[in-house]
Amino acid sequence: MMPPVDELQREIEIRGNRIAFLLRRSGRARQIRAEIHLHRGLRVTLPHGMEEHEALAFLHSRGTWILRTLRRFERLASVIPERALTDGARLPYLGRELTLRVSRGPVDVALTSDVLWVQVPVRREGTVRRALQSWYFRQACAVFEERASALAARIGIRPVRIRVREMKSRWGSCTRAGVLTFNWCLILAPLGVVDYLIAHELAHLKVPNHSPAFWTACEEIYPGYQVARRWLRRFGASLVI
Ligand SMILES: [Zn+2]
Structure with a gap:
């Protein structure tokens, strides 16, 4: 309740x-x-x-x-137009565009090819939004975990833990102890942007500041990160549901 x-x-x-x-x-x-x-x-x-x-x-x-x-x-x-979460709406997901299908029933969300099926007891926008947010959040946890271990292997650094959170004004952060935290909304961005953010936080495990050495480490983990970084600057505000 x-x-x-x-x-x-x-x-x-x-x-x-x-x-x-x-x-x-x-x-x-x-x-x-x-x-x-x-x-x-x-x-x-x-x-x-x-x-x-x-x-x-x-x-x-x-x-x-x-x-x-x-x-x-x-x-x-x-x-950036507001997304109406009604049947047939288009939703971004890791660079793909999904079509939303809303039906009535106990809360359930499932993805089959490019259709995102959402079942909610009442067809209210807030209810649909909450069901979607928790689905996206779960996907973010799985994707960030998997991408972080793939990218970390490239430089032989192991993050202690990957966390996904709702963050108000940041995309990611890291602690000295090696815990990396990411904003779940990044799952709405293309995978390259997710990889850039992970590379960014992993690079901080080597270099805590944003000095040239830091950007070299970024490049080592994710060559060509600049494209994703520019994308995030331009379109970051659109990553909302
Ligand atoms: Zn940073």
């Missing part, structure tokens, strides 16, 4: 800009969180027991990030 979630439409003024946002209260959230969606704008998740004025203070503390991201997304939203 999902805990109940309340959603309220609110507004805040940050440095003279009036910004509408969606305030969600969630029983599952441990801490206050702000996210900006390319098409749906700013949303704030507030754990139960926290007051609304705490959300406002939090948003003010992140004013620069909010204004900068909203401005950037405004330009991007006009070139």
Whole structure:
């Protein structure tokens, strides 16, 4: 059972800009969180027991990030159309384009050739989106694990562990101990982009900074990574469901 979630439409003024946002209260959230969606704008998740004025203070503390991201997304939203998750919609997956088929029944997602079959008890967009997100997330776990061991073998470095997460503003990260973390949304990008991100984090196990030695290590693991890096800069914001 999902805990109940309340959603309220609110507004805040940050440095003279009036910004509408969606305030969600969630029983599952441990801490206050702000996210900006390319098409749906700013949303704030507030754990139960926290007051609304705490959300406002939090948003003010992140004013620069909010204004900068909203401005950037405004330009991007006009070139990247919002995906309607209805029957027949097109969805990216590792550089392929899948056709979505939605039917009613217990939650189930299956891929056969280029058709992604989604079964949901109610044909509501949010329900379809959640079912898809958890399917994509599972694929991401398997693909990242497999690609990481293939790429790591090229330089004889072993990551300790591969984790896939929901990340707000990054594609990947690594710890000194050798744990590599990746944003699950990368599974929406072509495989070359996934490989580049893995190569990037693996290279950090050799060189922690972004010095020329780091990029040489990147090239060693994944020759021609520059194409994928440019792709991510240009189209990264489109990797959303
Ligand atoms: Zn880096």
